[in-house]
Amino acid sequence: MSGRPRVLTIAGSDSGGGAGIQADLKTITAFGAYGASVVTAVTAQNTIAVTAVHEIPAAVVGAQLEAVLEDIGADAVKIGMLANAELIRTVADALRGRSDLPVVLDPVMVAKSGDSLLRDDAIAALVELLVPLATLVTPNLPEAERLTGLPTSSEAERLAAAEKLAQAGPAVLLKGGHSGGDRLLDLLWDGGEVHRFVHPRLDTTSTHGTGCTLSAAVAAGLAFGRPLADAVRDAIDYLHGAIAAAFPLGGGHGPVDHLYRLDARAGGAHD
Numbered sequence: 195m196s197g198r199p200r201v202l203t204i205a206g207s208d209s210g211g212g213a214g215i216q217a218d219l220k221t222i223t224a225f226g227a228y229g230a231s232v233v234t235a236v237t238a239q240n241t242i243a244v245t246a247v248h249e250i251p252a253a254v255v256g257a258q259l260e261a262v263l264e265d266i267g268a269d270a271v272k273i274g275m276l277a278n279a280e281l282i283r284t285v286a287d288a289l290r291g292r293s294d295l296p297v298v299l300d301p302v303m304v305a306k307s308g309d310s311l312l313r314d315d316a317i318a319a320l321v322e323l324l325v326p327l328a329t330l331v332t333p334n335l336p337e338a339e340r341l342t343g344l345p346t347s348s349e350a351e352r353l354a355a356a357e358k359l360a361q362a363g364p365a366v367l368l369k370g371g372h373s374g375g376d377r378l379l380d381l382l383w384d385g386g387e388v389h390r391f392v393h394p395r396l397d398t399t400s401t402h403g404t405g406c407t408l409s410a411a412v413a414a415g416l417a418f419g420r421p422l423a424d425a426v427r428d429a430i431d432y433l434h435g436a437i438a439a440a441f442p443l444g445g446g447h448g449p450v451d452h453l454y455r456l457d458a459r460a461g462g463a464h465d
Contacts (some may be wrong), residue, residue: 199417203273206235223416241444270417299328300409306374356383
């Protein structure tokens with residue numbers, strides 16, 4: 195690939211800078227790619243709570259998508275907060291027919307603070323319209339349960355949930371951060387093959403924006419042409435290092451330090 199790869203993030207804005215569009219762009223830049231953005235919602239939030247949400251009109255979201263894709267273009271797309279079914283349909287319409295474009299879908303439903311970021315009536319639209327267009331879907335355990343209706347207590351149950359979600363076409367990275375124990379297990383179901391990524395659980399509260407960061411990092415790796423399993427491994431290693439290097443900020447003790455430096459494996463370190 196010649197030139198700097200382009201990653202388009204489609205997500206909500208976080209006024210605290212630790213999640214959403216802000217986290218995505220920091221991560222994409224850290225991986226050495228060029229980040230463009232489509233803002234789907236403006237949120238008033240910090241490390242403690244989301245206090246207000248303004249959903250961007252679907253026509254404006256569509257115009258942003260058209261402006262970026264027709265001029266700058268993209269080598270990979272990350273999708274985060276979409277808020278409602280109309281926005282989901284708008285994004286799906288823009289991406290349909292672009293089968294050569296890697297899409298990482300982070301099914302954002304609830305913020306770390308517990309605040310809802312996706313209307314209940316939009317979940318069916320997400321499964322029906324966007325999951326089949328995705329290269330990879332990255333739910334955490336509660337999201338996987340809501341998307342599939344299956345439990346995720348054991349590893350066998352998690353694999354069953356991943357397999358069910360993958361029936362629509364994408365690979366599935368089932369994140370284990372909501373499980374108990376002193377070790378984290380992330381499972382990647384990739385075309386019938388299971389990849390297991392294990393890390394020690396870090397004793398920290400600086401986890402605001404981790405899902406956004408992880409999915410953006412995978413998208414950046416795919417934009418560089420990394421194989422999916424390698425892009426996921428690089429992203430998990432990056433996130434683990436970012437959490438370990440995080441600094442306390444605000445009453446909620448976040449966010450993750452998104453400027454954590456990469457090693458040469460992860461698509462090119464930039465000092």
